[in-house]
Amino acid sequence: SAVISQKPSRDICQRGTSLTIQCQVDSQVTMMFWYRQQPGQSLTLIATANQGSEATYESGFVIDKFPISRPNLTFSTLTVSNMSPEDSSIYLCSVGAGLGTEAFFGQGTRLTVV
Amino acid sequence: DAKTTQPTSMDCAEGRAANLPCNHSTISGNEYVYWYRQIHSQGPQYIIHGLKNNETNEMASLIITEDRKSSTLILPHATLRDTAVYYCIVRVAYNQGGKLIFGQGTELSVKP
Numbered sequence A: 001s002a003v004i005s006q007k008p009s010r011d012i013c014q015r016g017t018s019l020t021i022q023c024q025v026d027s028q029v030t031m032m033f034w035y036r037q038q039p040g041q042s043l044t045l046i047a048t049a050n051q052g053s054e055a056t057y058e059s060g061f062v063i064d065k066f067p068i069s070r071p072n073l074t075f076s077t078l079t080v081s082n083m084s085p086e087d088s089s090i091y092l093c094s095v096g097a098g099l100g101t102e103a104f105f106g107q108g109t110r111l112t113v114v
Numbered sequence B: 001d002a003k004t005t006q007p008t009s010m011d012c013a014e015g016r017a018a019n020l021p022c023n024h025s026t027i028s029g030n031e032y033v034y035w036y037r038q039i040h041s042q043g044p045q046y047i048i049h050g051l052k053n054n055e056t057n058e059m060a061s062l063i064i065t066e067d068r069k070s071s072t073l074i075l076p077h078a079t080l081r082d083t084a085v086y087y088c089i090v091r092v093a094y095n096q097g098g099k100l101i102f103g104q105g106t107e108l109s110v111k112p
Helices: none
Strands: A004-007 A010-013 A019-025 A031-037 A043-050 A068-072 A075-080 A089-095 A109-113 B009-013 B018-023 B031-038 B045-050 B061-064 B070-075 B084-092 B106-111
Touching: A004 A089, A019 A031, A019 A089, A019 A109, A031 A075, A043 A068, A043 A075, A075 A089, B009 B018, B018 B031, B018 B084, B018 B106, B031 B061, B045 B061, B045 B070, B070 B084
Parallel strands: A010 A109, B009 B106
Antiparallel strands: A004 A019, A019 A075, A031 A043, A031 A089, A068 A075, A089 A109, B018 B070, B031 B045, B031 B084, B061 B070, B084 B106
């Protein structure tokens, strides 16, 4: 199993500013994933972060808006840039597992942009 | 990854079995069926997964049809704490290290 810690757990931010969310895993993992969950909606994958290479973004998400760092095998950050109220969501970090086993999720960062 | 179809919502009486269906008619031979649930304001929690055979663990049972085009998650004795959104997901085992694509899920309400 993997234990994932996200910081901050919640924040209220002014529009036009940026917030960096941290994700720490208690074991080394190859892939880390960032999801967004808008109010009342399901989870949407933002990007896959692989250590040592640029993140791979899903359709509709761009690096300028959601830059991701992956400096080592246990840590990643997601920045939400130039925020607007539409960015108010829960952002979740996840780590995948091996063949036929489970993925693990952090408890999320609840972001409110005012 | 194959797309899944689930009912939007279901109710279940406390103590009774909750049977949550999922259709995945375009599933491929190397795609697993995963079930996760999300209790309000928490991160998704893994429940169970399977490839071809039925599976059971301490939380639930997973019944996969012989043609693998549908499956049912069974919570044998639902409690109020099982009220959550349940997601059925199919994915290739080595799909980019565990990327999951979530559908809309089924909102299960367990009632006294």
